Amino acid sequence: MQPAYDRFSPADFLTDDDFVNHQLAPTTQSTAFWEQWLQLNLQRHGEWKQAVDLLEAIRLGLNEYAQTHLSEDAIHHLLLRIKQTNAQQSLAKKTVRKSAWMPWVAAASVLLVIGLGVWQPWQTNRLEPTYERQIAVLKQTPTEKVNQQDKPQSFRLSDGSTVWLSPGSKFSYAAEFNQHTRSVYLLGEATFTVTKNANIPFLVYANGLVTKVIGTKFVVRAFADEPDVRVNVQSGQVSVYRDQPATKTLNRKGVLLHPNQQVVFSRLTEQFIKSLADSPQVLPAIQPQITRFTYDDAPLTKVFQDIEQAYGITIRYNQEALANCQLNASLVAEPFEGKLAVICKTFGATYEIIDGQVIINGGRCQ
Structure with a gap:
């Protein structure tokens, strides 16, 4: 009988064998199951994602954060599961390598000598830019823009988008x-301000990305x-994803980025x-409301909410432990991490940044 996942808390997920097994060693079947479940239970995505983050925190050794949601016994049990899975995967990889390697031992001794001579060029080839190769296959001669000045140079494209091209950089379309x-195909550095067009996505190709x-x-x-x-x-x-041949696009893996x-x-x-x-900035739409960072006996939960909305960055914390905390401070002049430092010093906490989120x-409460 399938557990009542639609009523699970993050801690419940982490005591479920099927959930933990999928996170540590996903299979085609488990991936299909959880993708379908998430589609049918959008309202539970937050709990599911928090369980994923907690397991990742334990894997990274961030037990202090995990202890805000899980008992020491639960964390210890999950650590054992992680170590066992890692050991099994490592053994399986060694077995595969050994079975494939043994028939070629004699040949390898000869190839090693040759390989020492070609390793460095191979490494260099992996760093060769893709720019020239990509524009060479375009059907018509592309338009190329080059910045030979010592300051950024702006170019306006036919769709209304703007490209600020850094010195020593170039791009083609x-x-x-x-x-x-x-x-567009880029070699170097550029800032793109893209005009919205849902029917024609804007693509930047740059060194394999x-x-x-x-x-x-x-x-x-x-x-x-x-x-x-x-x-x-x-x-x-x-x-953002790897630049792969068209035959591999169905298995494309990448990263979704927010402001x-x-x-x-x-x-x-x-x-x-x-x-x-490196230096998070207040989102443009929030700039007129920047005075919200002055607080007089303000609930800490409200402070975190303001910072999340202002910067578009998720902050995860133990809401139960900090529910009654209040802050008296002005954070207007503080940069993003300065705000976090003031809050943590006030309430005896620490913070870490993991996968684009603050923990x-x-x-x-004092």
């Missing part, structure tokens, strides 16, 4: 831009000699690292 597609938007403002940094590609969102939201979030894509490991922007650990 096809002659049929804004007809059926809005694709694709940034897809409908209408927003974001920055892409993808220089030829840098091992990482960075995408920083200032407003709206964008999806004040960024992602770093390693061209060597092809891994995504999602985080907050408040501990704390108590």
Whole structure:
């Protein structure tokens, strides 16, 4: 009999074997089940996601945060499950490698000598920019814009979008831009302010990464000699994924970014690292209300709500433990992390930033 997941709390999910098994070692069947369940139970997505975050916190060793929702015994049990799963997966990988490797031991000793000579060029090739190769296959000669000045230069596209191109950077687009597609190819760094058009998404191709938007403002940094590609969102939201052949698009995996979030894509490991922007800014629509950061016996829950709305950044904390806390302070002059530092110092808490979210650990009312 299937458990009553529609009434589960985050802690309940973490005591359910099927949920934990899916998070640690998902299968095609389990993925299909949970995707369908989430579609049918949108109102429970918050509890489900919090359970996912708690399990990830335990995996990362953030037990102080996990203890705000789970008992020590529950955390210990989940840690054992994580270690067992990791050990099983590691053993399975070693077995596969060994069975595939053994028949080729003799050949490997010869190839090793050759490989030492070609390893460095191979590494270099992985960092070669895709820019020239991509524009070379366009049907018509593309339009190219190059910034040879020592300051950013702006270019306006036919769809009304604006590109602020950094020094030493260039981008190209096809002659049929804004007809059926809005694709640009970047080498270097640029800030894009994209005119909204739901029928024709705006695509930026840069060193193996694709940034897809409908209408927003974001920055892409993808220089030829840098091992990482960075995408920083200032407003709206964008999806970022690897530039793959058309045959692999059904299995495309990427990252969804909201304002004040960024992602770093390693061209060597092809891994995504999602985080907050280096200096989160108050969203443009919130600027007139910035005086809300002055508080006189204000509930701490209200303070967190104001910060979340102002910056578009999720803050997770133990609502039960901090429910009766009140703040007397002015945070107007403080940057985003300065606001968090004042709050944490006042209530004896700490904070961490994980996957583009703020996690408040501990704390108590004075």
